[in-house]
Amino acid sequence: MSIFSWMNDQLLRMQWLSGLVTAGVRGLGLDPASRIGGSVQFFVYDVVKIFILLSVLIFVISYLQSYFPPERTRRILGGRSGIGANILGALLGTITPFCSCSSIPLFIGFTAAGLPLGVTFSFLISSPLVDMASVILLASIFSWPIALAYVGVGLIVAVVGGTIIGKLGMEGQVESFVHNVPVTDADESLSRAERIGFARGQVLDIAGKVWPYVLIGVGIGAVIHNWVPEATISALLGQDKWWAVPVATVVGIPMYADIFGTLPIAEALVGKGVGLGTVLAFMMAVTALSLPSLIMLKRVVKMPLLVAFTGLVTVGILTIGFAFNAITHMFI
DSSP states (O other): OHHHHHHIIIIISOHHHHHHHHHHHHHTTOOTTSHHHHHHHHHHHHHHHHHHHHHHHHHHHHHHHTTSOHHHHHHHHTTOOHHHHHHHHHHHHTTOOOOHHHHHHHHHHHHHTTOOHHHHHHHHHHHHHOOHHHHHHHHHHSOHHHHHHHHHHHHHHHHHHHHHHHHTTOGGGBOGGGGGSOOOOOOOOOOHHHHHHHHHHHHHHHHHHHHHHHHHHHHHHHHHHHTSOHHHHHHHHOTTOTTHHHHHHHHHTTOOOOHHHHHHHHHHHHHTTOOHHHHHHHHHHHHHSOHHHHHHHHTTBOHHHHHHHHHHHHHHHHHHHHHHHHHHHHTO
16 A cells, blocks of 8 residues: 555655645745745646646557557447447547547547447547546546546446437437448558557647647636635535536536646635535536537537437536535535
């Protein structure tokens, strides 16, 4: 346990980095306990930590993912049906480090290949909502129980949502051009050097897409952490406020960011006493129901299916948010 604690503190939480940043802030003549000094410390520490972890994790995950290109994933899912197929689709979504918009082309490919609609939606929900990188990052900021709980509830939303959509028989609500997209098999016999090159390219590509959102998220988190009074946050999103979860969900939908950009905001909100369920609802709304992704999805599915998808995911997020707030309130 002492070895695990050391690895968790030094490799994930990077306490050594926190010490270096704190010393650097003092070297600039700033007090880390002051608002300005604390904001600088929060911003620099979180940005550096997130990008170190992000680069390492995306490289490892992408290297493993090179063994499972979309065509191979399609063959794994092909021929399966029932809730088992939805579970498998949701699990496969966790190994794809994509945002919601990046997942839609894969959704199109899977649908064109004839996979059941419910299975493709389980994948579509799970892919941006839960991935292996987010587990590690959540654990680095909060704790392993919270990280695993987030993964568990995310998979439940994906499996239940996909299963219900499959039962609704809405195959005719997919735009006709999707079924005419050509499906080709890719060469999976890559060399080790090619897989390393693929993983390096994924790091550069994903980091190049998410860095603005990480900086914005950390900046917002620094402001909340050091400048917004706890009483103000509690009045708006306190655990005793019934509207906290719905408000957090609605606020999250217009935003467009990966979980990497929402984590610093979540960290600051939890530090101000916001309920865990409220924070999870916000994170899930940003990653699974962002407005840009819904606009893109509208191009490939018809309105009844889009409404069903949005409604099911929203109900799932609200249920999880209220449930987590109630459970954590019982033990506080």
